[in-house]
Amino acid sequence: MSLLQRSILIGIVLQICLFSQAIAFTVGTQQHAVLSLRRERSSTTELAFFRRLFRRNKKQATPSEPAPAPARAKRIPVEPADLCVIGGGVSGLMAAAEAAKKSPKAKIILLEAEETLGGRVQSDKTPDGFTLDRGFAVFIEDYPVAKTVLDYKQLKLKPFLPGALVKITETSSLARVADPLRQPEELLTALFAPVGTFVDKMRLLLVIQHALSTPVENFFTENETDTETELKERWGLSDTFIDRFFRPFLEGIYLAPLNEQSSRMFNFIFKMFSAGAATLPAGGMGAIAEQLASKAKEAGVDLRTGSPVTNVRKEEDGYVITTELGKAAIRAKNVVVATDGAAAQKLLSQINGLEELAAKPEQPQRQVMCMYYAFDAPAPVEEPILILNGVIGKRGTPECPVNNACFPSVVNEGYAPEGKALCSVTILKDMMDAYEGKEGDLDKAVREQLGTWFPECKDNILSKWELKGTYKIKNAQPAQLGGPFPASINGGRSPTTYRGVLPQGLLVCGDHMATATLNGALESGIRAGEAAAKLL
Known part of the structure; x- marks a missing residue:
């Protein structure tokens, strides 16, 4: 092969090599570019994903302000x-x-x-000067313990008269039950009062004599029964006398039917009333x-x-x-x-x-309600005495809800301002239940009933007496x-x-x-x- 031919062959080979390198370089460059692009896209996507995740977690888990330290339990001194x-x-x-x-x-x-x-023994003073006991109650000055611990002079006690006035029928006037032993001048009144028979009055004297002559501790050693049985079987009192006097009187004290009252407690309280006076303190x-x-x-x-x-x-x-x-x-x-x-x-x-x-x-606990009425006139009864509902068959009905009443301002003038008077009315549990949620109806029924007791004042009672307060005492006494x-x-x-x-x-x-x-x-x-x- 000539020199010229060798030169031409070498040139051709060199061109082929250069062309192959160029193609390889181009392909490699393209592959690198594609790979780089893919990597760039992948990195960009991952970065965006982690940015979104970070932001979401930041919103959910990271408070805008540092979380406060857990509060320690407050120690009670x-x-x-x-x-x-x-x-x-x-x-x-x-x-x-x-x-x-x-x-x-x-x-x-x-x-x-x-x-x-004071618990259940409290009184409220109204802005205009009335004293309202939280439930009608009296202080019996002959209570054995009270005499040893309380200063009666400081209390300025004023007494009720012995006995009571009793409403016998809806149309009759008030009848007087008197204690002839302490009020000899009322002997004839006591004997002829239409509350019970003459025999009842004689037997009542025996009850009083027993109460006065028996030491207190002896009552509590006697055989115990209920008070209704005691009055009927031991003392022989008639149903009429019991219903007209003892039932409203004792149920107003012990807030329970006679057959749920202890005979021992009857003898005790009857001795207290017979030996001493029921009173009211000046300040309630x-x-x-x-x-x-x-x-x-x-x-x-x-x-x-x-x-x-x-x-x-x-x-x-x-x-x-x-x-x-x-x-x-x-x-x-x-x-x-x-x-x-x-x-x-x-x-x-x-x-x-x-x-x-x-x-x-x-x-069991005994309940009672007390309602107070104030008025600008003399009280219908100007004697310091208890007034009882003795209307047989009507007492303790929706038409006659009042068990007993009195005028505290007549007993002790400290209960009302000068020139004004105060009436206290007692409602027992049955009528409390009957008028539950109907206080307005009860007020109307009480006024109507008092109007039959004091007919000369009926118009004032219905329209001018002011209801000063109502007290419902759910736990007034234990049974x-x-x-x-x-x-x-x-x-x-x-x-x-x-x-x-x-x-x-x-x-x-x-x-x-x-x-x-x-x-x-x-x-x-x-x-x-x-x-x-x-x-x-």
């Missing part, structure tokens, strides 16, 4: 005490005052759920609780109202009493539960070892006959027991622990205060 009395009614005030008197160095705290002291019945509160405060008791107790817990060194959530707790070495029976049972059942009380039946825990125990039950023995340092008092009377509440309070003082 615990205050030490030697004795805590739960309940600021008559019995609780008496227990606290007695314990403080006997142990003056002890720290004693009394807790009352309501804003005022609430003045009694005010006097007891003053005694307790002077003795050094720390009285706290607006402090409802929610829990009592037993610990090794005493009891922790918790008041309404967020307020305070008291660690007391000893506790007196001085509430009504139902509340006492509920509190006690929270204590370790007493849980079984929660399942036990409660003692005194029957039930698991009757309130008919003279001297009171031991405060260290409540349907069984209580743990050391735990005491109970109240009228449900003694008799269903103010005297019973005072009596039980004193026993609990004395027992507490021995533990301090």
Whole structure:
């Protein structure tokens, strides 16, 4: 091969090689570009995805402000005490005052759920000067315990006349039942009153003589029956006399039918009425609780109202009493539960070892309603005397709902401003139920009934008497006959027991622990205060 031919062959080979490299470079460049593009697209998509995820999580999980630290549970301050009395009614005030008197160095705290002291023995003052007792009640000055602990002179007591005025029929005038032993001038009136027969009047004298000559403690050792049986079978009184006088009189006191009242309690209360007077304090019945509160405060008791107790817990060194959530707790070495029976049972059942009380039946509670009317005229009855509904067959019906009435401002002028008068009307449970939710109808029925009692004032009663207040008391008294825990125990039950023995340092008092009377509440309070003082 010539030199020229070799040169031409070498040139051709070089061109072929250069062309192949160019093609490879082009293909490689295109593949790289495509791969780079794919990678770029993939990276862009992933970046967008993670950005969206981040933003979503930021909205859901990351607060706009730093999350606050978890709040710590608020610690309730615990205050030490030697004795805590739960309940600021008559019995609780008496227990606290007695314990403080006997142990003056002890720290004693009394807790009352309501804003005022006194429990069921309270009176309200209206802006225009009337005094309204929270439920009609009288103070019997011959109560044995009351005579030893209360200052009668300070209370400025004014008495009712013995006996009563009784409405016999819807059209008759009021008949007088008098006590000839204390009102000899009313002997003829008593004998000829159309309330019962002459034989009834003679037998009533025997009842009075028995009441006056028998010591109180002896009544409570007699065989117990109901009061209706006592009056009929023991004393031989007629149905008419019982229905016209004793039924409205005693049911107005004990707020229960005669066949649900204890014969022992009848003899006790009849002795109190026969030996002493029923009275009203100048400042209302609430003045009694005010006097007891003053005694307790002077003795050094720390009285706290607006402090409802929610829990009592037993610990090794005493009891922790918790008041309404967020307020305070008291660690007391000893506790007196001085509430009504139902509340006492509920509190006690929270204590370790007493849980079984929660399942036990409660003692029934008696109910009553009281309505007050004010007017600018003399009272229709200007004597300080009780007025009873003795209309047989009509008493306790929707047409005649009033059981008894009186004019407190006539008994004690402190109940009304000068020149004005106040009427108190008592409605018992059956008529409370009948008129539930129909208070306007009840007001109308009461006015119509009083208009038949005092016909000369009927127009004023219907149109001018002002309804000043209505009180419904659901737990006015504990039942005194029957039930698991009757309130008919003279001297009171031991405060260290409540349907069984209580743990050391735990005491109970109240009228449900003694008799269903103010005297019973005072009596039980004193026993609990004395027992507490021995533990301090």
